[in-house]
Every structure is written in C-alpha cells, then in structure tokens.
Amino acid sequence: MSRPLKVVDSADPAAVFRALRAALSGVGPAILPHPGRPEGLPETVEQRVAVVVETSGSTGRPKRVALGADSLLASAAASDVTLGGPGQWLMALPAHYIAGVNVLVRSLASQTEPITIDANGTRFVAAANELDAALRFVSLVPTQLQRLIEQDDALDALRRFDRILVGGQATPAPLLARAAELGLTVTRTYGSSETSGGCVWDGEPIGDTGVRVVDGRVELSGSMLAHGYLGDPERTESAFHELDGRRWYRTDDTGTFADGILRISGRADDMIISGGVKISLGEVEQAVRALPGLGDAVVVATEHAQWGQSSVVVTTRPAELLQLRDAVAAVLGRAAAPTGVVVVDAIPLLSSGKPDRAAAARLAGG
Structure with a gap:
C-alpha cells in the first residue's frame, strides 16, 4: 500500500x-x-x-x-x-x-x-x-x-x-x-x-x-x-x-x-593523512575549541607541500599558531598540530546554525 x-x-x-x-x-x-x-x-x-x-x-x-x-x-x-x-x-x-x-x-x-x-x-x-x-x-x-x-x-x-x-x-x-x-x-x-x-x-x-x-x-x-x-x-x-x-x-x-x-571522537570521513599519519579533524577541532576564546573555531583540511595534507584553524579570534600547535600536540601528538590559522569576521553557517565546513575550507584556501 x-x-x-x-x-x-x-x-x-x-x-x-x-x-x-x-x-x-x-x-x-x-x-x-x-x-x-x-x-x-x-x-x-x-x-x-x-x-x-x-x-x-x-x-x-x-x-x-x-x-x-x-x-x-x-x-x-x-x-x-x-x-x-x-x-x-x-x-x-x-x-x-x-x-x-x-x-x-x-x-x-x-x-x-x-x-x-x-x-x-x-x-x-x-x-x-x-x-x-x-x-x-x-x-x-x-x-x-x-x-x-x-x-x-x-x-x-x-x-x-x-x-x-x-x-x-x-x-x-x-x-x-x-x-x-x-x-x-x-x-x-x-x-x-x-x-x-x-x-x-x-x-x-x-x-x-x-x-x-x-x-x-x-x-x-x-x-x-x-x-x-x-x-x-x-x-x-x-x-x-x-x-x-x-x-x-x-x-x-x-x-x-x-x-x-x-x-564521539570524529567522523570517519574527516580523516586526513598528514606525513603518513592518520589524523581526525574532529579530534583536532575538539582540542582547539577547548582553548579560551576558540569555542567557535572550525578545523578544515588543506593541501600541504611537505606533509600531503594538514589542518587549518578558521576562527573569529586571533590566535598564535605556535601556541595552538603546542596545545594540540600535547593532546594528540605533534603530527596532529595544525599548520595554519585563518581569522575571519564570522564563521560561515548553514541555515541550521551548524558551521558550513565547505565554506570555511574555501576561506582557508582548502
């Protein structure tokens, strides 16, 4: 029927x-x-x-x-x-x-x-x-x-x-x-x-x-x-x-x-290979968001000349890359440390209120 x-x-x-x-x-x-x-x-x-x-x-x-x-x-x-x-x-x-x-x-x-x-x-x-x-x-x-x-x-x-x-x-x-x-x-x-x-x-x-x-x-x-x-x-x-x-x-x-x-640690489809090491963008994002002022940060993948792929932090707050790398490395290991920070006026959002990760990746040059 x-x-x-x-x-x-x-x-x-x-x-x-x-x-x-x-x-x-x-x-x-x-x-x-x-x-x-x-x-x-x-x-x-x-x-x-x-x-x-x-x-x-x-x-x-x-x-x-x-x-x-x-x-x-x-x-x-x-x-x-x-x-x-x-x-x-x-x-x-x-x-x-x-x-x-x-x-x-x-x-x-x-x-x-x-x-x-x-x-x-x-x-x-x-x-x-x-x-x-x-x-x-x-x-x-x-x-x-x-x-x-x-x-x-x-x-x-x-x-x-x-x-x-x-x-x-x-x-x-x-x-x-x-x-x-x-x-x-x-x-x-x-x-x-x-x-x-x-x-x-x-x-x-x-x-x-x-x-x-x-x-x-x-x-x-x-x-x-x-x-x-x-x-x-x-x-x-x-x-x-x-x-x-x-x-x-x-x-x-x-x-x-x-x-x-x-x-939940991340998504099966958010894995990247950086320098031969499998990295979860979700886990990197959780580590970044735990830092003061970075609660709305989004972590996206980008191509990297040396490592093949790496992660970039898109945020509305200025952040020191070396400090970010050290903080993430302390939790997930040095291979997971992001290689860049992009500061934007606002995190792009979908109509649901979730981050628009595709748009964030474009802003990061990914």
Whole structure:
C-alpha cells in the first residue's frame, strides 16, 4: 500500500505542524518539510512512511530519510521519560531539519502548542516568556546557545527552561562550563535523521536505543530507526543491517562506548593523512575549541607541500599558531598540530546554525 507525499514549506512551521499531525495519525499524506522545491520526488511513498527529511550526503547527493510515525513517536516518548514528563517547547530550529521536526513531534505527543521563532534567535526572550506549561524545553545548536549566553537580556529567559537540549554538532567544553556557571540545565544530544533525532543524551542512550562500536564506527539500534532512504535501496542496504534479529544503523561517526557512555571522537570521513599519519579533524577541532576564546573555531583540511595534507584553524579570534600547535600536540601528538590559522569576521553557517565546513575550507584556501 502507498500514500501521497506532500512537500510542505518549512518557512511556515505552523503549516508543518498541522501537516505533521495528519501524517502521524495516518489521515493525511506523508510530508517532506522543505525550504524550496525539491526535484525528483515520487508522488507516493510506502504507507508506513510518515515524514521524509532531506539531509546532505558526504558525496553532495542529498539523502532523503524515510521515517515512520512509530519511530518518531518512540523518540518523543523516550524524550518525555528522560525529561521527567511532557512539556511545552520553544521551536528555534528550521522545520526541515530533524531537530526541528523532533520539537514538533514532541509537542504533538505532549498535546501542547509550540512557540516558534526565527532560527537566528529573533524574539527569543519574548517567546520564552510566552511559555506557560509546568515544564519548558528548548532545543538549540551550540552556536545559538553561545550567542544567547552573550546577550544579557537572554540569560533570564534561558533560565526559564527546565532543560536546554544542545546538539547537531560537538558542543565545546568551555561553552558547557559557562552554561553550568550561569545555572543553565544543558543536555548534549547525539543522533541524526536516521535515528529520528537525538537518541543519546550526555553520552547515555535513551529509550530502547542500543549502542555499539564496530571497527571504530558507531552503530545505533532501537525503535526510533528510520526505514531507510527514499528511492535509494543501495544506500539503505549500506547503512542499515540486521544482526541476531536486531536492526542497526551504521553511522559515519567514530568513537568509543564503555561503561554505558558513548564518546564521539570524529567522523570517519574527516580523516586526513598528514606525513603518513592518520589524523581526525574532529579530534583536532575538539582540542582547539577547548582553548579560551576558540569555542567557535572550525578545523578544515588543506593541501600541504611537505606533509600531503594538514589542518587549518578558521576562527573569529586571533590566535598564535605556535601556541595552538603546542596545545594540540600535547593532546594528540605533534603530527596532529595544525599548520595554519585563518581569522575571519564570522564563521560561515548553514541555515541550521551548524558551521558550513565547505565554506570555511574555501576561506582557508582548502
């Protein structure tokens, strides 16, 4: 059996919210929240598909993740349990990203109306004050949290939230420490469109999420998993597999899982070879971001005449290269030390608030 697939303008979160309610209940078509006019979509999808989320692929070819109502609602239920109950959400993320969809699904599951604002944070203070539920939540990316912390008038608004979820990318340790000093209850989330959003909070799996690391790669399982990629069986087969009756999603992230805690070290596709040594750009970036004033720095690859490849730090704050090299070398070894620093007026961002690494690489000459 099949059902129609409808594109909904993600610039109108209220429209996405209404269409999502119908899609999850089964009375309406499946939806693809999108800011433009995507091409190559089928008119119908399998009946079990409720939402399609388009996300960029490492090859530049977009991935269209097919999610079922059961998966999305299982994610929302696990969130409610971990948060201590259902509450009202402030929607500060684009509605075409899984984190934005997740906020809307949680709101539907909680039977509350989300307050929506521009993803850049416009009206944040006023919107936070409109929340009137017993429990109040917001989901942000690290860049948003950093900007809000720096705004004096936003601190009281941030303190109104019972939980601030931060995900989409690694959150710098100094930012987490600063948030704690200010009395903010921040939780780091990890997940992807393929897992209906965040399924690991502060390193611990929530709900029935299963975690394991195979050959250095993180794999996830549980009732929140997507059905696969729309119209792409080959990619689906590559990313999802079954073992002993349990279905697993093989992520592009590297890390370790010990004593019930998942620690992400980087991405499998962010590895470079510098002087014959394999280096993770993610690990270099974590080491750089731990330094004072460099919490928003981005580390990108560049060609190097002597070493083949090396890393360059793109930052909005002037930094002494020798000090940076020593700091990174102390953590990761001398081979991982960056070979350059590029100071820019602002870190280029995607509409989700994440760093635009391709644009940063161009600024660095990579």
